[in-house]
Amino acid sequence: MNQFKLKYGDWALITGASAGIGEEFANKLASLGFNLVLAARRKDRLSKLKDELEKNYNVEVVAAPLDLLSENYLKELTQIIGDRHISLLVNNAGFGYRGEFLDGSAYNDEKMIKLNCIVPTVLTHHFVKPMIEKRKGGIIFLASLVAFQATPTTTTYSATKVFNAFLAEGLWYELKKYNIDVLSLNPGGTITEFQQVANSTAGPMPRTAKQVVETALKALGKKPSVVDGLYNKFLAVSTRFISRRLTVSLAGKISELFYKKH
C-alpha cells in the first residue's frame, strides 16, 4: 500500500467534486486507492465520475448529490455516508464573485460566506471527532492567493479565503497532537469553472487543477500552508515586504485586470 493511503486511511470526502479542483482531487485520490464520497449539486456529473473512477481504479465511490447551502445538508450528507469512517476531508466547494462590492448583492455574499466559510467549519467539527478517536487523519482547506491580502473587486471572496487560511493554519497546530494533518491550500488563478461562475479570468500565468492537487498532496503533513506555483509563491511572499496600504492598492489594480467588464 502507498504511504499516503497508509497515513490517511480508506475514505476521503471531497466537497465540490463535480468540477475543477475537486474533480481532480477525486481522480488523484482514487488513483492512490482511496474510496470516495463525492459531494456537489450536479447529480449527473457525480454519477459519471463515480462510474469512471470505480471502473479505472477498483475503488468504492459514493455520490452525494446535495446543495451544501440547503438547511439540512449535514443530515443528508451523514445519512449518505452512513458508518463509513472519513479519514481525509477535502473542504473544496466554493465560489467567488468579481466586481465592485456595491454592484453585488448581500444575498450572494451571504451564500458565499456560508459555502466558503461556515460549511467547512461545520464539516470539520463533525468529521474531526472520529479522526481524533483513531489518532489519524487529514483535512485540506481551499484558501487562495487572495488570502494573502485584501483584494478589491473580489473583496468578500478574499475575506472568505483568509478565513479558510487562518482556520487551516490554526487547526494545523491544534490537531497535530492527535496525528491529524491540516493544510491551507492556496492556488492562484487555475483554469476551472470558477472563472465562469465568478465573472473572472485565470490571469496571466494560469495553473491546472492537476498541478494544484499535486502541490497539495506533496505538502500535506509537511507544512501548514502551501502556495501552488512559483509565480504565485513570488506574489504571496512579496506582500511581506511592502506596507498594507501599498499591498491592497496594488492588489486592487491587478484585480481590476482580472475583472471581466461587460
Ligand SMILES: NC(=O)c1ccc[n+]([C@@H]2O[C@H](COP(=O)([O-])OP(=O)(O)OC[C@H]3O[C@@H](n4cnc5c(N)ncnc54)[C@H](OP(=O)(O)O)[C@@H]3O)[C@@H](O)[C@H]2O)c1
Ligand atoms: N480556480 C481558481 O482560480 C481558484 C483559485 C483559488 C482558490 N480556488 C478555490 O478552489 C475551490 C474549488 O474551485 P474550482 O476552481 O474547482 O471551481 P469550480 O470548477 O467552479 O468547482 C466548484 C465546485 O463546488 C461545487 N459547488 C458549488 N456550489 C455548491 C453548493 N451550493 N453545494 C455543493 N457543491 C457546490 C460545484 O459543484 P455543483 O455546481 O455541481 O454543485 C463544483 O463541484 C473553491 O473553494 C475556490 O474558492 C479556486
